[in-house]
Amino acid sequence: MPPERYKPKTFEVLVTEVIQETPDTVTLVLDAPTIPPYRAGQFLTIDPHLFPVIAGQVAYVEHLKGGKKELVRAYSMASAPHEPLAITIKEEPYRSGDLHAPLLSPLLVYGIPVGTRFPVVGFTGPYTLPPDIEQRTDHVVHLVAGSGVVPNYSIVKDALRNHPKLRHTFIDTNKTWSDIIFREGLARLASEYPDRFRLVHTLTRHVDISGLPPGVRQGRVVPELLREFVPDSGTAFAYLCGPAIAAWDRKKALQEGTAPTPRFLESTIANLQAVGFTPARIKREAYG
Numbered sequence: 001m002p003p004e005r006y007k008p009k010t011f012e013v014l015v016t017e018v019i020q021e022t023p024d025t026v027t028l029v030l031d032a033p034t035i036p037p038y039r040a041g042q043f044l045t046i047d048p049h050l051f052p053v054i055a056g057q058v059a060y061v062e063h064l065k066g067g068k069k070e071l072v073r074a075y076s077m078a079s080a081p082h083e084p085l086a087i088t089i090k091e092e093p094y095r096s097g098d099l100h101a102p103l104l105s106p107l108l109v110y111g112i113p114v115g116t117r118f119p120v121v122g123f124t125g126p127y128t129l130p131p132d133i134e135q136r137t138d139h140v141v142h143l144v145a146g147s148g149v150v151p152n153y154s155i156v157k158d159a160l161r162n163h164p165k166l167r168h169t170f171i172d173t174n175k176t177w178s179d180i181i182f183r184e185g186l187a188r189l190a191s192e193y194p195d196r197f198r199l200v201h202t203l204t205r206h207v208d209i210s211g212l213p214p215g216v217r218q219g220r221v222v223p224e225l226l227r228e229f230v231p232d233s234g235t236a237f238a239y240l241c242g243p244a245i246a247a248w249d250r251k252k253a254l255q256e257g258t259a260p261t262p263r264f265l266e267s268t269i270a271n272l273q274a275v276g277f278t279p280a281r282i283k284r285e286a287y288g
């Protein structure tokens with residue numbers, strides 16, 4: 001298993017397949033002559049300056065930000081290390097009041113055909129299971145929202161194969177049924193590993209869930225839901241990934257003298273602690 005941290009390498013990838021996961025999300029399957037090793041849950045980065053089609057927008061955003069160079073964007077691996085390399089990108093929407101329209105994700109979702117080549121830098125990131133996880137717990141609880149499902153999908157596929165003593169509860173929050181990324185892949189895992197993989201979809205804006213499969217819930221991840229599915233909150237480990245308060249949200253709130261509004265990550269951590277998870281058993285990845 002490669003270490004959590006080593007100097008990431010730059011290598012060129014070729015897009016061999018584009019899989020439409022939901023209307024605003026695609027998986028890019030990537031190939032390269034040599035792919036460095038990675039651990040499930042890690043990410044690679046892509047530099048928005050690489051693509052001439054958005055060069056003008058990048059320059060304009062840099063102008064808006066006082067000449068500060070735009071940073072690379074991180075994308076978690078959707079693949080487990082035993083599978084073909086793949087990343088999954090959800091288009092970030094423009095919200096009224098945002099400083100600028102999102103730069104890279106619309107291009108990756110709608111503008112990258114099979115055969116495209118571009119360099120990436122990988123791999124890195126501490127959002128991984130420790131090698132001795134089976135000595136620490138027998139239950140990993142995955143709490144994900146939107147594209148936050150990506151690294152946990154990699155982690156769970158890897159763990160089901162390589163950590164036979166672990167069982168998983170996978171609580172996936174989305175707005176509606178059609179927003180669920182990897183819906184079929186997750187259902188397949190649930191039927192392949194009925195004793196070790198429990199899947200819960202919870203939908204925050206789906207008005208009528210009566211036609212959906214049993215087990216689908218409405219609403220957010222509240223303490224009651226956690227108590228129902230995680231009675232062993234004193235020994236389970238939680239892996240959370242999803243939207244979090246961004247640096248600029250904090251800055252804006254500070255300027256206005258208010259507290260930033262908690263997003264998925266902050267409110268779920270508070271709820272995990274309310275039902276008995278200690279901070280040492282909560283691992284998080286923020287997509288802020």
Ligand SMILES: Cc1cc2nc3c(=O)[nH]c(=O)nc-3n(C[C@H](O)[C@H](O)[C@H](O)COP(=O)(O)OP(=O)(O)OC[C@H]3O[C@@H](n4cnc5c(N)ncnc54)[C@H](O)[C@@H]3O)c2cc1C
Pocket residue numbers: 043065073074075076077088089090091092093094095098099100101102103104105106125147150151248285286287288
């Ligand atoms: C470790 C990690 C892994 C990730 N993995 C994935 C993944 O697997 N899949 C995925 O889809 N996404 C993932 N992301 C998110 C991804 O890196 C990008 O943030 C996302 O794709 C949006 O990028 P963008 O260029 O489209 O939008 P951006 O151009 O970054 O804009 C996004 C929003 O931020 C606002 N904004 C940006 N800078 C400022 C500022 N200075 N002040 C005010 N507002 C600002 C913009 O107005 C816009 O609304 C991950 C993030 C991290 C940190």
